[in-house]
Amino acid sequence: MNAWLLAGSIIGINVVYVTLFTLRLIFLIKGRRGAASFLAMLEVFIYLVGLNMVLQNLDNPLNMLAYCLGFGAGVYLGSRIEEYMALGYSVVQVIVDSIETNLPNKLRDIGYGVTSWPADGRDGKRLIMQVLVKRSNEQKLMDKLAELAPRAFVISHEPRHFKGGFWTRIVNK
Numbered sequence: 001m002n003a004w005l006l007a008g009s010i011i012g013i014n015v016v017y018v019t020l021f022t023l024r025l026i027f028l029i030k031g032r033r034g035a036a037s038f039l040a041m042l043e044v045f046i047y048l049v050g051l052n053m054v055l056q057n058l059d060n061p062l063n064m065l066a067y068c069l070g071f072g073a074g075v076y077l078g079s080r081i082e083e084y085m086a087l088g089y090s091v092v093q094v095i096v097d098s099i100e101t102n103l104p105n106k107l108r109d110i111g112y113g114v115t116s117w118p119a120d121g122r123d124g125k126r127l128i129m130q131v132l133v134k135r136s137n138e139q140k141l142m143d144k145l146a147e148l149a150p151r152a153f154v155i156s157h158e159p160r161h162f163k164g165g166f167w168t169r170i171v172n173k
Contacts, residue, residue, distance in 0.1 A: 003060060003062060004062075006053065006057060006060075006063060006066075007060075007062045007063060007065075007066035008066070009053065010050060010053055010054060010063055010066040010067055010070060011066045011067075011069050011070040011073070012070065013046055013049060013050035013053065013070065014050050014066075014067055014069075014070025014071050014073075014074055015070045015073045015074045015077060016046050016074070017043060017046040017047045017050055017070075017074060018070065018071050018073075018074020018075055018077075018078060019074045019077045019078040019081065020039050020042055020043040020046065020078070021043050021074070021078065022074065022075055022077075022078025022079060022081075022082065023039055023078050023081060023082060024036045024039040024040055024043055026078075026082045026087070027039065027087075030087050030088055032087075050067070050070075054067050086134070086135035086136035086138070087135065088134075088135050088158055089132055089133065089134055089135060089158065089159060089162070090132075090133055090134075090135050090138045090156045090157065090158055090159075091130060091131070091132055091133075091156065091157055091158070091159050092130070092131045092132075092133055092138065092141055092142075092145075092154060092155070092156045093128065093129070093130050093131075093154070093155045093156070094128070094129040094130075094131065094145060094149065094152050094153070094154050095119070095121075095126050095127070095128050095129075095152060095153040095154075096126065096127050096129075096149050096151070096152045096153075097121070097123070097124070097126060097151065098125070098126075098127065099118050099125045099126070099127045101127055101149070103127075103129065103148055103149055103152075104116045104127075104129055106148055107129070107131060107141075107144070107148075110144065112131050112133060112141065113131065113132055113165065114129050114130070114131050115129065115130045116128065116129040116130075132159070132162065132165075135158070138156060142154065142156075
């Protein structure tokens with residue numbers, strides 16, 4: 001096999017392998033064991049094919065470089081695919097500098113579940129809101145918050161589990 005074709009094959013195989021590895025890890029973290037197990041089977045097969053190609057051709061440093069390039073590209077591609085799939089939910093915490101705001105009701109009118117409570121900040125009273133949103137809709141919420149409350153302090157994170165409340169009624173339907 002031509003040296004450049006072999007290097008290209010090693011890169012391609014490693015991109016696929018590491019992409020599957022990255023997705024499998026994300027599926028495991030999100031509790032999707034079945035999908036993770038299926039990806040693991042594909043991943044190990046592709047890994048063995050690629051590793052075999054490299055080990056049979058260790059005399060050419062280009063092959064090791066190709067392996068490294070494919071590995072890095074696979075991590076990037078896997079993370080981009082997961083970002084596109086946007087699995088799971090995010091909790092978005094919104095803090096505004098006034099308790100006298102209609103923001104919770106505006107967000108509820110759009111369809112978001114909002115829990116709010118007053119808090120004390122360094123410069124006075126604040127209103128804290130917590131919004132659970134599908135990750136695929138998180139950017140829409142962020143855009144709406146930028147429009148309705150451009151000075152709000154916003155934090156988002158991913159919950160591992162949740163039970164009860166507004167979302168479980170919707171999800172169970």
